[in-house]
Amino acid sequence: MKNIRNFCIIAHIDHGKSTLADRLLQVTETVSERQQQAQVLDDMDLERERGITIKSHAIQMDYKENGEDYVLNLIDTPGHVDFSYEVSRSIAACEGALLIVDSTQGIQAQTISNLYLAIEHDLEIIPILNKIDLPNANPEDVKDQIVDLLGCDRDDILSASGKTGEGVPEILEAIVDRVPAPSGDKKAPLQALIFDSTYNAFRGIITYIRIMNGEIRKGDMVKFLNTDKEYYADEVGVLRLEREPRQILSTGDVGYIILGIKTSTEVKVGETITTKENPCEKAIEGFEEVKPMVFAGVYPIDSEDYEDLRASMEKLKLNDASLTFEPESSLALGFGFRCGFLGLLHMEIIQERLDREFNMNVITTVPNVSYIAHTKKGDTFEMHNPSDMPDPNSLDFIEEPFIRAQIITKSEFVGSLMTLCMSKRGMMTNQQYLTSDRVELTYEMPLGEIVFDFYDKLKSISKGYASFDYFLIGVKPAKLVKLDILLNGEGVDALSTLIHFDNAQSFGRRMCEKLKELIPRQQFDIAIQGAIGAKIISRETVKAVRKDVTAKCYGGDISRKRKLLEKQKKGKKKMKQIGNVEVPQKAFLAVLKLD
Numbered sequence: 251m252k253n254i255r256n257f258c259i260i261a262h263i264d265h266g267k268s269t270l271a272d273r274l275l276q277v278t279e280t281v282s283e284r285q286q287q288a289q290v291l292d293d294m295d296l297e298r299e300r301g302i303t304i305k306s307h308a309i310q311m312d313y314k315e316n317g318e319d320y321v322l323n324l325i326d327t328p329g330h331v332d333f334s335y336e337v338s339r340s341i342a343a344c345e346g347a348l349l350i351v352d353s354t355q356g357i358q359a360q361t362i363s364n365l366y367l368a369i370e371h372d373l374e375i376i377p378i379l380n381k382i383d384l385p386n387a388n389p390e391d392v393k394d395q396i397v398d399l400l401g402c403d404r405d406d407i408l409s410a411s412g413k414t415g416e417g418v419p420e421i422l423e424a425i426v427d428r429v430p431a432p433s434g435d436k437k438a439p440l441q442a443l444i445f446d447s448t449y450n451a452f453r454g455i456i457t458y459i460r461i462m463n464g465e466i467r468k469g470d471m472v473k474f475l476n477t478d479k480e481y482y483a484d485e486v487g488v489l490r491l492e493r494e495p496r497q498i499l500s501t502g503d504v505g506y507i508i509l510g511i512k513t514s515t516e517v518k519v520g521e522t523i524t525t526k527e528n529p530c531e532k533a534i535e536g537f538e539e540v541k542p543m544v545f546a547g548v549y550p551i552d553s554e555d556y557e558d559l560r561a562s563m564e565k566l567k568l569n570d571a572s573l574t575f576e577p578e579s580s581l582a583l584g585f586g587f588r589c590g591f592l593g594l595l596h597m598e599i600i601q602e603r604l605d606r607e608f609n610m611n612v613i614t615t616v617p618n619v620s621y622i623a624h625t626k627k628g629d630t631f632e633m634h635n636p637s638d639m640p641d642p643n644s645l646d647f648i649e650e651p652f653i654r655a656q657i658i659t660k661s662e663f664v665g666s667l668m669t670l671c672m673s674k675r676g677m678m679t680n681q682q683y684l685t686s687d688r689v690e691l692t693y694e695m696p697l698g699e700i701v702f703d704f705y706d707k708l709k710s711i712s713k714g715y716a717s718f719d720y721f722l723i724g725v726k727p728a729k730l731v732k733l734d735i736l737l738n739g740e741g742v743d744a745l746s747t748l749i750h751f752d753n754a755q756s757f758g759r760r761m762c763e764k765l766k767e768l769i770p771r772q773q774f775d776i777a778i779q780g781a782i783g784a785k786i787i788s789r790e791t792v793k794a795v796r797k798d799v800t801a802k803c804y805g806g807d808i809s810r811k812r813k814l815l816e817k818q819k820k821g822k823k824k825m826k827q828i829g830n831v832e833v834p835q836k837a838f839l840a841v842l843k844l845d
């Protein structure tokens with residue numbers, strides 16, 4: 251046990267965690283030359299294409315120092331806010347953290363929030379200045395920032411480049427020297443923490459665990475302490491590039507266990523595993539359950555695919571326990587599901603995975619956060635959908651979730667960012683200069699205002715030089731109204747939104763304008779109207795036209811004409827018929843693209 255080191259890598263998004271992890275794997279010869287490819291640990295196609303980490307990944311490395319053999323367990327974590335719950339899980343399984351800071355960017359919002367998570371769990375922090383190969387690196391300034399933030403010695407900061415490999419051997423030495431070996435009692439009853447799980451079509455749920463006390467053997471009967479359910483340990487092992495089965499996992503080890511579980515809901519992250527024969531007394535202090543932040547309807551384009559969509563979502567949930575869904579129906583879209591996501595990126599990823607992995611073409615409706623409605627009768631309930639909004643006469647008041655947002659930016663952008671936050675009903679609670687030209691702004695604002703386009707706007711206003719992080723702080727009363735959209739007089743419930751009264755007018759106008767752009771002209775006029783209750787507040791018209799796709803096809807080549815008509819048909823598959831109007835998929839997300 252004294253030669254085990256468990257550590258994770260934490261950083262702001264894109265500061266180079268996965269690239270540095272690659273180097274560590276290369277230097278310790280965990281992956282062979284042949285297996286080496288960029289971001290080895292990001293094994294999902296989507297992760298590779300987008301260059302982001304979505305799930306945490308654990309991998310074990312062997313390392314020799316001064317003639318001693320060490321086992322290093324590395325956990326790579328995602329950087330994006332939507333996936334920060336993954337970070338907190340990984341942290342609980344480790345004794346140390348490499349805190350990576352991009353030397354061209356300096357400390358950013360998630361550097362700080364992830365650091366705090368690590369400090370809360372008493373991890374030993376090794377600060378690393380990364381990307382020092384870049385010509386615009388600013389190592390001395392960024393070192394100042396790190397010293398300020400951590401209160402560490404300047405000499406404690408390592409410098410490295412994930413790209414060239416410079417400084418990587420020193421990082422390995424520091425891991426062995428500075429990260430404490432795991433503590434715990436080998437002879438005590440088994441106490442293992444589940445920190446992650448994945449779904450495998452053949453083996454069922456594969457659970458990633460960290461053994462806190464005791465030992466687990468293949469063939470043991472184990473018990474989940476919180477649910478009291480018992481399972482047979484089919485296989486235990488360690489995580490190399492592939493899974494490597496072992497006979498036994500002991501105190502301090504990070505590894506996996508396969509228990510023949512098929513439903514992801516049975517395996518909760520934070521659960522304690524012990525043995526049936528000799529159970530431990532206390533559960534390891536659990537984590538908070540992940541709570542979805544954003545809700546949206548997901549509907550099949552073709553109503554007949556509803557059952558297929560259900561099956562696909564169930565499978566996806568096996569892989570991503572943070573996805574929640576329940577059936578709902580919409581007048582406009584038929585049968586579908588109301589899904590809960592961790593944020594907009596998560597929503598986009600789920601939509602894309604449904605398309606790629608299950609060939610499900612879906613429509614996602616306008617996302618919203620969950621509100622709490624209080625009726626005059628004294629009832630209280632959560633609204634996940636604008637259609638849950640009770641009749642205004644019976645409504646007493648509504649509460650909406652509030653967040654505390656931290657924005658770090660250059661001082662030249664402070665003015666315009668303040669304007670942005672104000673337009674999103676934000677209240678500044680703090681402004682602090684980190685250095686002469688870097689400022690940290692703290693705001694309290696409604697979660698509902700940031701789920702739409704806040705992040706994009708923040709990036710564009712600051713030319714990319716602002717980072718942002720947030721956490722939920724509670725609920726506050728809000729003056730909300732339901733804005734409906736009518737197409738040729740017919741309400742489209744999937745386009746309704748709950749919006750603050752003060753913004754409703756301008757929002758309705760912009761929404762109609764955007765829909766006018768997005769809805770193709772058809773053989774009749776289409777009236778697009780925004781309404782609050784019975785009151786119409788905005789209107790646009792899409793003029794009639796007949797699109798003759800074969801027009802440019804003079805001459806009589808029938809096969810060419812057929813091809814064009816086929817293509818048109820395919821295009822129509824991405825449309826949804828609402829009354830007599832065909833509405834393209836992207837129109838349902840028009841609200842996200844408002845100028």
Ligand SMILES: Nc1nc2c(ncn2[C@@H]2O[C@H](COP(=O)(O)OP(=O)(O)OP(=O)(O)O)[C@@H](O)[C@H]2O)c(=O)[nH]1
Nearest residue numbers: 263264265266267268269302303329381411412413
């Ligand atoms: N020049 C240079 N580029 C680097 C270095 N490390 C990473 N990069 C580049 O920076 C980008 C982000 O690197 P990643 O390793 O994917 O960053 P990450 O922190 O894992 O990103 P997320 O997992 O999405 O949070 C990639 O384009 C890398 O090629 C480095 O040391 N030098």
